[in-house]
Amino acid sequence: MGRNRRIWNPDAYEHVVMRGNNRQPIFQDESDIDAFIRVLAYAHEKYPFTILAYCLMTNHYHLLIRSPEVPLGKLMALINKRYSDYAKKKYHYSGYFYESRYYAGKAITHKSILAVSRYIHRNPINTLNPMVAEMKEYPHSSYRFYADSSCPPYEFLDLSYMPTILPRPYSKCIAGYLMYCEEPDPPELERIGVK
Structure with missing residues (x-):
């Protein structure tokens, strides 16, 4: 039986999750993280997209992403192929690098966009053994840029949107987010399904 065809909505954000094959590490050191960010920057030049939240864990990554110009599948094929080519060459890896095709779940309402971003940012502290004491301490997540109230370091990262969609009683500012x-x-947390 064939796989279900993905439906692209250029206006929708999607929660993308990609895991290493057999849950093996896809990021083994800092240079791998840097390489993945370079892949995102390269892909953004070809097919502009927006990321509201990301978290790069050892054996998987999360993106809250919107691809308005090309179907998300085309964008993700470019990102995943370029990064796996880099990692396979560096680590002399053969075979499947990723567990399967990426998971993508639509986040259309303000509640679901907020819930997904919160889930992504809490990944490092919601593990069996938390990786950091506070989310802002985790270096491979967009949360630290929100916490520092800094200008986004990457063209594809938008830090201005999330505070504008906060419900009451939160202030519509970075501190509220x-x-x-x-x-x-x-x-207001909405349940979200994550593969």
Whole structure:
């Protein structure tokens, strides 16, 4: 039986998750993270896209991404192929680099966009053994840029949108967004399914 055809909506954000084959590491050191960011920058030059949140873990990554100009599948094929080519060459790896095709779940409402971004940013502290004490300490996530209130270091990263869609009682500012992410169970948190 064939795989279901993905439906592209150029206006929708999607929660993309990509895992290493057999859950093996896809990022083994800092240079791999840098290479992946370079791949994103290269892909952005070819097919402009927007990321609201990302988190690069050892054996998988999360993106909250919108691809308005080309179908998401075309963009992800470019990103995943370029990075796997880099990693396979560096680590003399043969065979399947990724577990399967990427997971993508649409985040269309403000509630679902917020919930997905919160889920992505909490990944390093929601593991069995938290990787850091606070989300802002994790170096491979967009959360640190929100926490520092810094200008986005990458053209594809938009830090201005999330605060504008916060529900009450949160202030529509970066501090309000940080509070939303850091609270154990925000009142507006919508359940999301993650593969």
